[in-house]
Amino acid sequence: MTVSNHKLSKPLLGVLVSVIALTAFVLGFVTQYFVSPFFQTTPSVSNEDQEISIGQIRDVEELSTQRVIPSLLDLEDPVQFRDHFDRTGTLLDLLVLADRDSLQEYFAESKNITAHHFRKEVQTSIIQRLSVIDPRTALSVVQEQFSGIEQQSFLTTIFAEWSVVNLQEAIAEATGLESEQKEIVIASMIRSRDDLTVEERRDIARQCNSDWVAINLLSDGSEESIFADPEQEWLTFIEDNRDHFSNLSGTQTQALGHILLAWIERDGLKMLDPALAILPPKVSLLETITFVTDQLMDSTPSLALHLSLEMVAKDDQNHGFRYLARSIAGRWAEFEPRRALEATVNVPGRALRGMLQRSVSHQWARLDPDALLGIVDSLPDEIQVLVRQYALIAIAASQPESVVSMLSDFSIRKDRDVVARAIAVNWAKTDVAKLFEWIDTDSNVSHIQDELYRTVFNQLARSNPVLGVQEALARPEANDGEGWESTVIIRLVILGEVDTAVKLLPQVRSGITRVMAYRKVIEHLIDEQYDTKLAVDLFLQLGQNEVTKVRYLASKLTKVAPQHLYEELDNIEPKRIRDFVAGALYSHNRHKGTFTAQELQVLEAIIQNEN
């Protein structure tokens, strides 16, 4: 073997070495790319980078303040800003650097802002910023500068910040406020500290002896119960408030309602007995139960109704629960009328059951009377008549004439009469002529003609008494001989519209009609005794035959208006009435000093003449 056989040629060696070197280089390069990701903790941005980003934002704040910021009053000029957002940003930039003294100066300056709402925005922001630095000063500023109601929105702002800056200090300050303001600021602090647990937030309120504020706020803001043990909460609440339980405020009652609601949702209605057992004596839970049923109405109206019915049974002293049950049934009927009606079928107590069914039927009929009428026959027998009535009465409200033909659907005449009356009341508002024609001709209502006329004229007295009297005068008298205009007059007096009644009296027909109408007005004037002179004058307007029918009025008038009656003696006709009046004047007043001796002599003379 020669030496040249064992040695590679130099060029070949060079190529070999180059290849090896290149391969090694590539290997080294590739190795870095594959290995390096395993040593990185975040894919793209490190925490340090994130902090830098927020810091950058804050640096931006710093830097942005280096630009020229207008003065506070300059902010009012809208031309300087593209939009409100921009203007607000500039305001915030201005305030974020301000110290306490500057802020107070800004506040003083803000009073010169003429735009009302912008001024409020500025002052709120100043107070908010000041509350971060020195909440006590912020509070003083607000209390000095604003009145009671105006203070409230600022107090909310102050305590929202204060509760972050120094919660215990804020609580201590809140405790010293008067009760209405205290509740507002407690609510503000609780809202502000949503970083705390439910218990911690309730503790804020407890420290201010106002746990109910937290209960209401937190319960309203949570879909789940905030109470771990509602039964214990109930016990605690009762004990804490036993001495003044009958004077609980609205918000306290509401808090109690939240606790009760949580307990019911957990245990059902069987919790009622133990809950009621520990109440102080003679207290009513009506308000609390009303609140609870309100909460249940949307999701479980049947439970709301059952709760109210349970209370009807358990607290029969408080009649309010019956009306609550009625209200619930009616409200349920607004969106589930059939279910609501079915829920009433087995209610114990016939009167209560009827009350609920009327409420549901009334509501259902309001919603869609035609649809209700269509399904009446499918309802339980005992309520068909009632439901049919309500449906027809509802239809009569807008189309009274269309119900006329359906009157014969009722077997008991009285049930028919109720609907007929509804027809009359409503038809009187639109077409009196057609209404009278119907009353005069329909055999279904012939037995209640007078009753319907009375209904019509009572309605007209309410809505248009002048028309009422006109229409009455155009019709013959009723069966008892009395013209219907007296119905109008009498109704006006009952409604308190005495002055209108007096104005219309001269139109009334003579005879029994006039007697009845005048009698009502005069009696009213005598009873109320504020215009006895008018009473006498009206009495004198009655005709000779008329006045004899109301002689007793003369007797009353001699007691309440003796002087005026005496002066009008010569105008009283017929003579026997005049003599009667003279005798009554004398006997009722001779020892009272009402008349002079001469006047008494005159009366005596008349009496003697009569004898």
Place this chain on the structure above:
Amino acid sequence: MKTESFQSLRNVCGVLLIVIGTFTFGFMVALLSLSQDSEERRSDRNEFRSDTAQYTTTKASAPTLQLIENQTNKDSHFDRRHTLHNLFAKANSQELELYFSQSKNLVSLNFLRVVQDQLIQRWSVLDPQKALSLVIEEFTAERQIHLVQLVFKEWSRSNLSNAIKHAQQLDNNLIDVVVDSMVTSREDLSVEQRRDIARELKREWRAIEILRHENSEAVIKAPAQEWAAFVREQRDTLSSLDEAQLRMMGYIALSWVTLEGTTVMAHLREELPRTTSLLATTEFVARELMETQPDKALELVVFAASIDHDLGYQDLAIELIGSWAGNSLDQALDATLEIEAESLRWELQKKALEAAAEIDVFSLLSSLERLPEHLRDRAYALAIAEIAKKSPESAAEMLPNVSKLEERKLVTEAIVKRWALKDIDATIRWIETTSKLPIDRNKLKETAFQELVALDWRLAFETALSLPVNSKGAGWEGTVVQWLANRNSDLAESLLVRVRPGPGRVEAFDGIIFNALHDRDYHRALEVFLQLCELEEHSDQSIFLMPLTLTVPDLVLSSIDKIASRRAKVEVADWLIYEYANTDMFTPEEMKRIRQIASLGKE
């Protein structure tokens, strides 16, 4: 040999050196390359740091809202607000979209609200239509009401007419708050221009309310002309004015009345259809005037009542005078002396005295001599009635000082009603032992029990049971049950078994039967009546017969054989004959049968 080995070793070492060196070189080159990338990115972020005007964020580098939430959770609300404001101030629409999606993962409700508020407001600057769509699609009704105000706050600034056009398409409840927002937002405009905004959305009255609250210059400067314009524009709907129109009318009337006095209401009356009542407008104006010019408020109502027929004027006047008298009785009463309508004047004076008594009864008592003479007796009586509310015993001692009969009745009733709730036994004793009472003693006892039934029916019932029967032989528990039936007929019915026989029991049944008739439960009324006939065979049930026979004669006839009391049966037949003999209510056969029953009474 040795030289060759050394040579080989040297060659191998050389190759190894080359391999290691080039490997290392490749590794370092790669490392350097990666470092440069990251340096470039850092350099980009530093651009943002150095010049906020040219700040650009990239998805990869911007902090997320969650991060900001965590990092700022100890900050004040002000600082958080400021941080977010600056974050959004330079964001474009895409970035806002990103932030919006991030916001759904936020934990703190407070932070979320501030984020949403600022984000939507900023978005409204860039693209208000998009912002509005987002608010409607993504938020609850409650939040919409708040956020939509922010949208239109900006929109009204950037493009008012466009904003108004879009506002018109919203639901009514949203339009209300949007109008408020836009009118509030454009404080730079004149009063007239701001009213125009609301007018275009048919809610001009809302602008007027806001402007009045601002205490700016007179909002309605020429009410007479405005009224003429209102009538002209609303001519077709004057007979059925809606809420917005009524409010507008109210504000015009208020300005007009303030300028020219209450008689301007006559102008309103002339222009409006007869069927349109002025009551709502009068009430609105009167309530506005009450605080500073109560005399004018009352004058307005009285005048309006004289030119417009509506039953509500009297109630309104009574309410106003009551409120006024509570503060100044003398002035209130003086104002009533001017009123010509006698009935109204008297009602107002009574109310004024009642209100004064409620506010400060002792002040009223001490000012009796200053009152018009004809009012003194009533004032004194009302004062004692007020004292009776807290101390009926004291009021009872003052009763002898009341001379006029009507006033004595008023005071006596007040004493009994209040005392019954406090001490029913003492009340009964007082009624029985006091001489010269102006009301019948039995009537007063009835009043006492009626009051107590509402509060404590058990006490009322047991107390009544403990008392001897009255002069008519009726136990007072009958009255209690009768009144209880008005509130709880089922309970009343359950007590019937304990009511003593006689007129009292008849009275108790009376309450239940009449309530059943009132409830249109005729079958029940009849059933209870039949039960009464069994229990009170010889009592006079006639008080029921007329209403029953008049109300449901057909039902009564069908049950006539079930009437246990022969007396009652005959009476029923008599009533049916009396009412229906000459009508077609019954068939001839039915009427024959009725007459047969009636003839039993002659046997």
